[in-house]
Amino acid sequence: MHFTLKQLQAFVAIARDNNVSRAAETLSLSQSAVSSSLNELENQLGSPLFDRMGKRLQLNEIGHRILPHAVELLARADELERLVRSGEALGNFKVGATLTIGNHLATLIISDFMRAHPGTRVGLKVANTSQIVEGMRQFDLDIGLIEGDCYDPDLDVLPWRKDELVIFCAPEHPLAKRTDITPEDLAAENWILREPGSGTRAVFDRAVAGKLSRVNILLELEHTEAIKRAVESHLGIGCVSRLALQEAFRRGNLVELPTPWFDLNRHFHFVLHKQRYLTHGVKRFLELCQQS
Template sequence: MTLRHLRIFVAVCEEGSVTLAAEKLYLSQPAVSLAIHELEEHYGVRLFDRISRKLYLTSAGNRFLEYAVHISSLFDEMERDIQNWDTLGALRIGSSITIGAALIPKAVALYSQQYPDVEIKMVIDNSQVIEKKVLANEVDFGLLEGAVHDPNLVAQDFAEDQMLLVAAPGHPLAQKEQPLLPQDLKSQRFLLRERGSGVRELFESVLLAHDLSVEPSWESINAESIVEAVVQGLGVTALPYALVKQDLAAGRLTALTVEGMDFRRKLKIIYHKNKYLSRSAKAFLELCRQLASQFLLDSNP
């Protein structure tokens, strides 16, 4: 079994066809079929079910694909890192939306001054998407909010921030004496981030601890659109302080305090447990840790 076998297997999985994989790899169809046969013979398992001239991954095939993708990507990583050891190449970073807005621009700017020959490739999306990209080795590491769900990921806390429940100053909840009681949130119109975001996950887990649940009237990946809707009196939302502090200072929003509800959370650095982090990658993570104290000062009420 060789790296060539793994690459052929991954190509067949990606293309869903021996013929298309052969075309992609500039190999003959018999050569691709032979490689798959040799893999199945070597491990004594069936990797594909062949039904009606179509290929379907078996359970063993799905498991093998995880290893094949990881091993292939590690080899590519070794080639890139050894040839361009910490002076050239690219650093692929994934970030959740809040961190991407509040911390990443400054971190990347400072990092680029120290490592001008390292190209930064950023992906900013919700925490669930970033976690999947780290697992698939589409990014070298991620910075996100909330819980980490896969045991193959290493997660390190690097900062803490505060999420706030906010409404327009004229909203009925804003007019009530603070702190509010959890039951005051019942039957309110909530405007929330999409499922899969760290913000949404934390908000729902805090409510669940108080035997509450809500069905949002608005869902959006765009925090700015949520803020504007709340300012117009369309409902209540929960967002990180970093994303609402200017509107709070301008009096467009009011923070709501609910008795017994704590919306603090840890911000995390995540990477695959088998991931080799280069010196330049570690330097970026260390820079994020150094900036964390300033991030906290700027991002918490």
């Protein structure tokens, strides 16, 4: 059997996009060249790797089994090439981060990493926890940095660092200067919260379950900054990471509300695919995250 890296690249690109034309764009090749590489690989293996449904290709059982190995072989080949060319096998990779991490931690860590390794390029995708987990499952991302929970059997979830959510309001809000706030007071307020599927929302829902008689959700927003602006505009009270509120608290634009009855502590986590090969660059990036 003599399959080539070009054939594996075509197979992996099509598996990610489920479409030959999009895979061709990703690889900067013609559709006929990508289709030919896939056909050659299937002939070498003696088995189709996709179910054909019109122009759409869906991985079949055999394709699902070999995809992790194909991704690993390509990663090792890329690492070998870089080792020969530059003496350093760091390679390029893509990080997926949830919003709080992506906006307040990941960009700083990536900047430090690229300054230390100027030949390396690190991509960053910022989305909610469920989207980052799906990107890891589909081999679209090399590392996931998440705020929420993940229970996928194909993924390893490793603790990273502690974080804390904070309930807050505008400085002119009636609760801002009170020291005797009760759960009943909060149950009477309108809430501006993250959307379902985000790690922040999952922690909030767990923390208030059984402690608030009701939660009047006025808005569900995908971005922390939008929640802060809505709270500043007196639309209600919010709950996001303390990391995202430090500057607003310092300037006095927002005020923390004491809520000792809620457990709003959480952990950030690394997510790694169990079947994905960790290059030297990915390992170094994880070490830098641990040191940050």
